[in-house]
Amino acid sequence: MVDISTAMTAASAEGKRRGSRDPDKKGKSGRNLGIEPFDPAKFVAKEKAETASMWLVMGFALCVALLFRYLLMPRLDPSSNTDLLWFGPMALLLVIPSLHRLVMSEAYLEHYTKGTWFKAGFLHTFAWLAFTFLLTNPPLGDIGSPEPSAGWTVVVEDGADWQVANDSLAGRSQIVWHLNSSEDKLSGTTWLMFALAxxxxxSDAEITIIITPEGGEAETLLISEEQWSRIDEGRDWALGNRTGGHDTVLSDHASDRLIAVPLGHDLAVGDYSISVVVTEDGNPWENSNQWTWKLSITNLAESAEN
Structure with missing residues (x-):
């Protein structure tokens, strides 16, 4: 039997023998083992340098956004090539390292590496986009053109009777109105309805609506916004008495401008092109938009021949 004293003596001797076999491992520091020592002062200095770089790049991006918004954009024609508005700020990424060397102290510059310029480039890009978005949208600017809020439709008022098209789906650029074979015209007043967003x-936008019959002369129409409520009530009545078909969403927002336009009285069978041109005094330039809808009036006899 081995007592405790003998066992401890043997273990101590074994440990000494193992230590003598590999003397190079004795007393190795963390640096020799591949571990970089932590220097709190150097870490704080690096964090300060990176924070200063962040604010410098943010300020630079803001200056670029202000320069392009208030000096370049008012002198630029939006209908021409506007690639300079994005190419210019992107090209200025090349000056970020030089800007740091010009502004920052040597104590900060020694902490900057290629990784710093890579991160600064990303920060400049997204900061410039954010500042530009704020400067070109209300209340600081307006470069968005008015557009239809949702769908459009036509409603026919024939005395006390109201009718709507059976295939007037939101998003379509054409509405086909089918008449009976004995009819050669769409009796009553045909109204165009849509909302402007x-x-x-x-309400500050100027709207020009032109209807052109196939093979006929173009005619500029008058807008009757005050008639919207009355026409909409007639449309609701017609939708409630119609069998089948689809309803059309005309407005998505309470702030939309509701437009009602008389297209004509007793429109004959044929195709009608409806052109809408919208302009407004935006900031910093004039905003404009245009689109075309088509109304086709056909009867069953004509459809059978085709």
Missing amino acids: DNSDP
Whole structure:
């Protein structure tokens, strides 16, 4: 039997023998083992340098956004090539290292590496985009053109009777109105209905609507916004008495401008092109938009021949 004293003596001797076999491992520091020592002062200095770089790049991006917004954009024609508005700020990424060397002290510059320029480039890009978005949208600007809020439709008023098209789906650029084979015209007054949306006040926009019959002369129409409520009530009545078909969403927002336009009285069978041109005094330039809808009036006899 081995007592405790003998066992401890043997273990101590074995440990000494193992230590003598590999003397190079004795007393190795963390640096020799591949571990970089932590220097609190150097870490704080590096964090300060990176923070200063962040604010410098943010300020630079803001200056670029202000320069392009208030000096370049008012002198630029939006209908021409506007690639300079994004190419210019992106090209300025090349000056970020030089800007740091010009502004920052040597104590900060020694902490900057290629990784710093890579991160600064990303920060500049997204900061410039954010500042530009704020400067070109209400209340600081307006470069968005008015557009249809949702769908459009036509409603026919024939005395006390109201009718709507059976295939007037939101998003379509054409509405086909089918008449009976004995009819050669759409009896009554045909109304165009749609809503205008804008990121500012759509009531400031100027709207020009032109209807052109196939093979006929173009005619500029008058807008009757005050008739919207009455026409909409007639449309609701017609939708409630119609069998089948689809309803059309005309407005998505309470701020939309509701437009009602008389297209004509007793429109004959044929195709009609409806052109809408919208302009407004935006900031910093004039915003404009245009689109075309088509109304096709056909009867069953004509459809059978085709």
